[in-house]
Amino acid sequence: MTAPVTRAVRRRVTVCGTVQGVGFRPFVHRLATDLALTGFVSNTASGVLIEVEGPPDGVARFCDRLATEPPPLAAVTGVGVEDLPVTGVDDAFTIRSTDRSPGRTLLPPDTATCADCLRELTDPADRRHRHPFVTCTHCGPRFTIATGMPYDRAVTTMSGFPMCPACAREYGDPGDRRFHAQPVACPDCGPRLRLVPAPGSGVRPARDADALAAARALLAAGRIVAVKGLGGYHLACDATDARAVDALRARKARGGKPFAVMCADLDAVRRIAVLSAAETTALTGPRRPIVLLRGREPDGGLRLAPGVCPGSPHLGVLLPYTPVHTLLFGLPGDPPGPRVLVMTSGNRSGEPIVTDDAEALTRLAGLADAWLAHDRPIASPCDDSLLRVRGDGTEQVLRRSRGYVPRPLRLPVPVRPALAVGGDLKNALCLGVGDQAWFGPHIGDMGDLATLDAARRAESQLRSLTGVSPELVAADRHPGYHSLRWARRRAAHLSGRAPVCVQHHHAHIASAMAEHGLDGTAPVIGVAFDGTGYGDDGTVWGGEILLADYTGYRRFAHLAPAPLPGGDAGVANPCRLALARLWAAGVRWDPDLPCVAACAPEELTVLDRQLTRGLACVATSGMGRLFDAVSSLVGVCHRAGYEAQAALELEAAAASAWDADASAYAFGIASGTCDPAPVLRALVADLRRGTPSSVLAARFHRGVARAVVDLCRRARRAAGPTAVALSGGVFANALLEEECTALLADDGFTVLRHGEVPPNDGGLALGQLVVAAHERQKE
Missing domain, CATH: 3.30.70.100 (Alpha-Beta Plaits)
Known part of the structure; x- marks a missing residue:
């Protein structure tokens, strides 16, 4: 049959x-x-x-x-x-070959060298042994080399490197893991390394393997080397060499801001930091971000220089993510070099990261003793991403860039083609259409022409890779923001219409809602805590309890305002913020208070005149400014050399006493106002009793968390929402965020915390995007 x-x-x-x-x-x-x-x-x-x-x-x-x-x-x-x-x-x-018909696809982010490529890199018998650009379809550069879509070698910065016959065979073999790996190359046909010495440094130029060996020797000798990575240059030095670290800090004018460090391997990480299983996963995954870890006492003689992260509660650590990094630390048999390197962005403070080789030689002149460069161009600047791992193992991204960009986020509500430009601090753009949104890489603070130019280039690249042609533009309402002025120009060019201006803290809460997939049909209680945001009344907001959805918000409660003397000058001087808060609370400036003792008599006189007459003062309800003020009041930080220094050092002090004292200060809460005056008076009284500053800091943190729960209860009784969104830069504070989350959850609230979208202004553009979409629907 x-x-x-x-x-x-x-x-x-x-x-x-x-x-x-x-x-x-x-x-x-x-x-x-x-x-x-x-x-x-x-x-x-x-x-x-x-x-x-x-x-x-x-x-x-x-x-x-x-x-x-x-x-x-x-x-x-x-x-x-x-x-x-x-x-x-x-x-x-x-x-078949690529079909170039119109449409949209997604480009993967850059990823760390995979295990297979690392094996080839270290195998003397492999033809890619010690090849600084070894890669395959499972790893390596993507976003930073792409110049267009669909993703083919002709539209990458590898187009200038013709493949040798061996690489061409791999590229064309469907059974090979390098089949159509666009960055594929080998020592015969790929990019080349070179070491360029600074004039008068006494260093000799070198190429390829000699360049790597020379760079490693320079680092071991305490010199500073500019190293070209995937998304830009880093400035590197031996993290255990105090002179080298101090020299880098002085040359970069970095103040006391912590440096990130790159460790040769996990063993080196464990010798300088406490490492959980979840943190190990974050460190070793394909994204390879900087992970904030708790430092530990030196082990095995590996001791970081004091200047690496002074006053910080955390140590920022990352592992090598390119073959160049791996080779810089050395393979077996190489002369020994440092096992931990400071690896900080290659720029001057306030400027965007440097990517162009010729520009690096000028913009980093005076900072580096030599440049370890290569001839593969970088199409898109992309700084390192930064995250912390919570106690429950979840991740909170604080800077979303390399390894994440341009991976899209799914939107819970459809949007017209739109560009959101974010704010002036920690700027990151966001493009959206339909149910997808794409963040651009971290740009930084929009304070000069170089940063604005970086924003323009980031927008152009993101539009090229996503195919989104914006029909509307969204921006922050602050009338003095550089980002708003740029948004007006872009909106006029793209559509001839004005941008949609979104209130700063509304955007923060909308960002958290969008990340959690809320469609906006029900409002949430939004806790938006940061240092600065333009308020509806023209004052500086930042301690806000909002009832919000995508269509609007109501200011349910807020931190009681106090004068901000001198604007930005006041922010850089937490002692002045402390004195202004004491003045608003009716507490005398007695000489025994640390914030009073930190000021010269003439400074006190001028400040008193400013506050009494209201000269050069604007009212602020910013919770970030209250943290700064308390930091000085308890004697932790009086002058800030970088953003949030006072608050970070206050968090570090609180962490050291967190398990030793469970009490909390009580805010005065009435008529929609959260008054810190009772807290300030209690702090002064405990100071005079000789209570350690760490205990005072812990009590203050717990007091803020309990005030949050109290205010959210009142909002629930008044309006009904049971979901609370925590957003704003203050919630980068691990102690505060986790204490608020635990107390709110115990009280029956659903807590919306940021994960992949930063809680700070780096996540602002996502909220602007969804709010703007709803604004235009009303028209």
């Missing part, structure tokens, strides 16, 4: 998501070949297009496994399937 013939079927499959530059086509080819199917796969501007033909059960298994077994760096967001007539014309399954 003849067996029945199984009829073939043919299907067209469209795969959307991050499916280019990640080895998706060879994965599809192997899957179809294993299942004995015919057809083809091709990249398109919208993703990956597949036509597959064969027995029905084989085609069904193929479609199922596409979404469940993708390559490591792929992120499938949608699979569409359409039945087609059977053709019978395909003899095998093939990979």
Whole structure:
């Protein structure tokens, strides 16, 4: 008896998501070949297009496994399937060239060197042994080298490096993990390293392996080297060499701001920091961010210089994420070098990170003793990302850049094509259309022409890679912001209409709502705590309890305001903020108070005149400014050399006494106002009793958390919401955020905390985007 013939079927499959530059086509080819199917796969501007033909059960298994077994760096967001007539014309399954029809696909972020490439890098028998640019479809640069889409070598900065025959064979072999890996190269055809000495440094130029060896020797000798990475230059020095660290701090005019350090391996990390399992996962994952860790007593002779992170409760640590970094630390048999390096952004304070080689030689002149450069251009600047791991193992991203950008976020509400420009601090742009939003890389503070130019380039690159042509522009309401002025120019050019101006703290809360997938049909209680945000009454807000959705907000309660003497000059002098808060609370400036003792008599006289007459003073309800004031009042920090220094050092003091004292100060809460005057009076009284500053700091943190819960209870009784969104830069404070979360959860609230979107102004643009979309819907 003849067996029945199984009829073939043919299907067209469209795969959307991050499916280019990640080895998706060879994965599809192997899957179809294993299942004995015919057809083809091709990249398109919208993703990956597949036509597959064969027995029905084989085609069904193929479609199922596409979404469940993708390559490591792929992120499938949608699979569409359409039945087609059977053709019978395909003899095998093939990979076709890229279809350049219009559409949109997703480019993966840059990722750390994978284990396979590291094995080749360290294997003397491999042809890529010690190759500083070893990469494959599972790792390496993507976003920072891409100049357009669809993602092919011709639209990357690797287009100027023709492949040698060996690399071309790998690139064209569907069975090779370097099949269509656009950055693929080897020592015969790839980029080249060079060491460029500073004039008069006495250092000799070098190339390739000699350049790496010379750079390692310079670092071991206490010199400062500018190292070109994936998204820009770093300034590196031996983190255990106090003279080198102090020299770098002085040259960069960094004040007391902590440096991040790069450790050669996990063993080195464990010798300088306490490391949990979740923190290990964050450190070693493909994104390789800077992770904030708790420092530990030196172990095995590895002692960081005091100037690495003075006064900080955390140590920022990252691991090597490029072959250049790995080789800089050295392979077995190399002369020894430092095991921990300071690795800070290659720029002068306040400027964007340097990416161009010629520009690096001028902008970093006087900072570096030598440059370890290479000739692969960087298309998009991209600073290191920064995060902390909470006690429950969840991550809070504080700077979203390399490793995350340009991965999209799914929006809970549809938006028209729009550009949100963020704020003036920690600036990051956001493009959105439909149900997707793309953050650009961290840009920094919009204070000079170089940063504005970086923002313009970031927008252009993001538009090129996403295909989004904005129809509206959103910005912060602050009339003095550089970002608002830029937004007006962009809006006039793009649509001829004014930008949608979104209140700062409303944007913070909307950002948290959007990250958590809320559609905005029900309001939330928004706790927006930061240092500065333009308020509806023209004063500086920042201690806000809002009832908010995407369409609007109501200011339910706020921190009682106090004068901010001297604007930015006041922020840089926490002792003045403390005196202003004492003045507002009716507490005398007695000489025994640390904040009084920190000021010269003439300074006290001028400040008293300012406050009495209201000269050069603006009212502020900023919770960040209250943290600064308390930091000085208890004797922790009187003069700030960088943003949030006083608050960070207050958090460090509180952490040291957190388990020793569980009491809390009580705020005065009435008529929508949270008054810190009772807290200030209690702090003064405890100071005079000789209570340690660490205990005072812990009691203050707990007092703020209890005030948050009290205010949220009142908002729930008055308006009904049971969800609380915590947002704003103050919630980068681990002690405060985790204490607020625990107390609110115990009281029956649903707590919305930031994860992948920063709580500070780096996440502001996402909130602007969704609020602006609703604003324009009203028109």
